[in-house]
Amino acid sequence: MKLLIIDDEIIIREGLSTVIKWEENGFTLLQPAASAEEALMRIPLEKPDIIMTDIRMTGKTGLDLAREVKQDFPDTEIVILSGYEEFAYAQQAMREGISDYLLKTSRPGDIMAAAMRAQKRIIEKRAAEAHQTAFRSKLLERMLVGDSPVTDQEVENILLYYPELRMASEWESLELWLVTSEVSLTVSAEAEQALGDLGDKLRQSLDCAILDWNGGWLFIFRSNQSGAMRKVKASVEHAERILDCRLFATSGSIAANVRELRGALRSAEQATAFRFLAGDSKLIRYDDIKSRKGMRTVCSQEEEASLTSVLRSKDRNKLDAWIQGTLAYVKQDPEATPGSMKSFLHSFLVAGFRWLERAAASVSHSVQELHQLESLDLNELAKRPAEVMGGILSSIMSQYDELSGDRNSAIAKTITYIREHLDQSLTLSQVAAYVHMNPNYFSELFKRETGKNYIEFVTEARIEWAIRLLRETPAKVSEIAKRVGYEDMKHFNRMFKRYTGETPSHFRNRGQ
Numbered sequence: 001m002k003l004l005i006i007d008d009e010i011i012i013r014e015g016l017s018t019v020i021k022w023e024e025n026g027f028t029l030l031q032p033a034a035s036a037e038e039a040l041m042r043i044p045l046e047k048p049d050i051i052m053t054d055i056r057m058t059g060k061t062g063l064d065l066a067r068e069v070k071q072d073f074p075d076t077e078i079v080i081l082s083g084y085e086e087f088a089y090a091q092q093a094m095r096e097g098i099s100d101y102l103l104k105t106s107r108p109g110d111i112m113a114a115a116m117r118a119q120k121r122i123i124e125k126r127a128a129e130a131h132q133t134a135f136r137s138k139l140l141e142r143m144l145v146g147d148s149p150v151t152d153q154e155v156e157n158i159l160l161y162y163p164e165l166r167m168a169s170e171w172e173s174l175e176l177w178l179v180t181s182e183v184s185l186t187v188s189a190e191a192e193q194a195l196g197d198l199g200d201k202l203r204q205s206l207d208c209a210i211l212d213w214n215g216g217w218l219f220i221f222r223s224n225q226s227g228a229m230r231k232v233k234a235s236v237e238h239a240e241r242i243l244d245c246r247l248f249a250t251s252g253s254i255a256a257n258v259r260e261l262r263g264a265l266r267s268a269e270q271a272t273a274f275r276f277l278a279g280d281s282k283l284i285r286y287d288d289i290k291s292r293k294g295m296r297t298v299c300s301q302e303e304e305a306s307l308t309s310v311l312r313s314k315d316r317n318k319l320d321a322w323i324q325g326t327l328a329y330v331k332q333d334p335e336a337t338p339g340s341m342k343s344f345l346h347s348f349l350v351a352g353f354r355w356l357e358r359a360a361a362s363v364s365h366s367v368q369e370l371h372q373l374e375s376l377d378l379n380e381l382a383k384r385p386a387e388v389m390g391g392i393l394s395s396i397m398s399q400y401d402e403l404s405g406d407r408n409s410a411i412a413k414t415i416t417y418i419r420e421h422l423d424q425s426l427t428l429s430q431v432a433a434y435v436h437m438n439p440n441y442f443s444e445l446f447k448r449e450t451g452k453n454y455i456e457f458v459t460e461a462r463i464e465w466a467i468r469l470l471r472e473t474p475a476k477v478s479e480i481a482k483r484v485g486y487e488d489m490k491h492f493n494r495m496f497k498r499y500t501g502e503t504p505s506h507f508r509n510r511g512q
Contacts, residue, residue, distance in 0.1 A: 001119055004048035005032040006039045006065065007081070008057040012104060016052065016081075020108045027115065036060035040068060048076065050118045052111075054104075055082040066098050075125065077118035081111070140211060143262065144218075150259045158258055164207045165258060167222060174255040175223040177232050177283075178268040179239070180216040181247055216247070220261065223254060229283065236282055246474030248275050251285045273338040276385060279331055294340035295333040297347065304351045307393075311352060314401050316394065320468070323389050330385075342378045345385055352396045359400055386472040394419060410435045411449040414442075415457075422462050422485050428454050462486070463499045470508045477504045 003022060007013045013032040022029045030046055033039040037059050039051070051069065053062040066078045079100040099121065100114040139161060143154055159166055165174060208221030219232060236247050252268030255261045267286040278284045299307075303326075310322045326348070330341050381388045398416040414435055418426060431454070432442035447453050452460070462484040469480045478489055481504075486492035496504050 001027055001050065001122065002030055002046065002048045003027045003050045003052065003115065004030045004039065004043070004046070006034075006036060006051065006053035006057075006062070007032070008034055008054065010034070012054070012081075016111070020112055022115075025112060025116065026119070036062065036065040039065060043069060043073065043076075047073070049122055050077045050079065050115060052079045052081055052115070055080055063098075075122070077122055079114050079118060081106075140209065143258075144265050146262070150262070155258050162209045162220075164209055164222070165220060167257075173223045174220055174258070174261060174264070176252045176255065176261060176264040176268055177219040177249050178213065178216065178252070178265070178272060179219070179236060179247055179249045180214070180272055181243070181245055218265070233283055245476060247282065248272065248278070249283045250274075251283070251287075253286050253290075273382065276382060277331055277336055277338065277341065289337075292337050293335050295330070295336040295344060297340050297343035299344065299347045299351060303348070304355075307348055307352055308355045311355065311393065311397050311400055314397055316397070316464075319393055319397060320390065323386055323393070326389075327385055338382045341385075342382050345381055345389060346378065349389065349392050352393055356396050356400055384473065387468065390468065391420075410437065411446055414446065415450075418458060418461060422458075422465055423483050424485065426458050426485070459495055460499065463496055466492075466496060466504065467500070467507070470504060477508070480504070 005013055005016050007016070013034070017029060017032055027050075030042075030048055033042060036053070036057055039053070040060075043051075051065075053065055055062040062080055062082070066080075069076050069078065078098045079102065080098050081102050081104050083104050099118050102111060102114055139154075140158055143150055143158060167173070208219050210220075211218040232249060236249050240247050250268045250271035252264030252266070252271070253260075255264040267290070271284055271286045271289060274284055274289055307322065310318050326345075330336055330344065395416060398412060398419065401412055401415075414431055417431065417434055428443060429439050432439040435442065437445070443454055446457070450457055466480055466484045469475060469483065470477075473480075475483070481487075481489055481492040484492075486495070493503055496502075496507070500507060502510070
């Protein structure tokens, strides 16, 4: 708990700082201030929990200080240390919200006891506020996720604890925004504090209800507020900078009253499925997408022929370009929905596999079973279409490469295995055992068939995958490093820079 001492006498400042063992009693002593003016400049930045100040100082008095601090930071505990034993000072101090009034001649034990009393009051108040906040959140949360009809008593209780949801006229309504992240968030203590401050500012500016919600946030406010959507967008962008990840906000259907907030939440959750289709947009309204009928769900013969031409070329760059072009086409369709998009993209994967089966049959070979296609979660195809399609179509391309006889079949099998297990340990001995070869012979054969030694090939494959993830996903650099097989961030940064000439962060920022 942070404590700030304010006195214009250096002897008093130094004495209170050094004689009393603050740290041993759980206090973090800030650099003492020599005047009320200095303290008022520092308090917004340093945010002390407890202030100990003299009354009579050059410039503003301790009572002037207390008055201003209590206006902006009402929860701050203030203890007066004065050389004046006058009841009038004590009376005025209490009127200014000062917690304790002590003489400078008080013993160190008495001064520490006053600080401990202030500390106890802060702890009790914070515990009460946390309990109250938790109760309020649970009250509204139970109503939002429940299935039983909302009772009049529930509505009355919610409006009691959330007066910001009270509507002054029948022309007003409630608007619900759901803010989510594409990746799971690990929030540091500093970031959590910054987000808390952001939430407080948003409550004040929008007069809205804010709840923590499944790793994101839920905003509910009266829809007649001027510039509300702009402020929500600004808050999302601010939170993105704090968390270093991409956030996405969706609004549900307009709620005429508290009872209809449940339906508004359901529609906001439906709108989050449009995350990919929204492109660079950070906000999307349910009302803007609810009438979409869906795009066509099967690729045409011409589109299938275009895909097989790319697969036949065995050129990964062409495949990446084809995927990006196809996804751009999907995004441009004004009727596209997540469900129809999944079916459309899945039809390409099925077409690619059937083409591979025909190619294998023509040379009397059987095709390796594509586990990715059989176990594919279509929801993942909607969330990460470029990554999912790239993985499966690359596997099809590799198998066709093996069928065409351009490489030793064992090496082709090895390459497929490597690309499918880049996030795992891939030692030369392990992979050689996979194709039942002596490690030394495998190493020589691999270099002869690919033109690269084994380590170089694996490293390049990992960096290529990292590049795609940096371009196509909002995942943190540390998460991408682990996904492509690097536990050590420094090593990942070093290898990435060696192959690309720049760090992962600079590469991503340049591409935005």
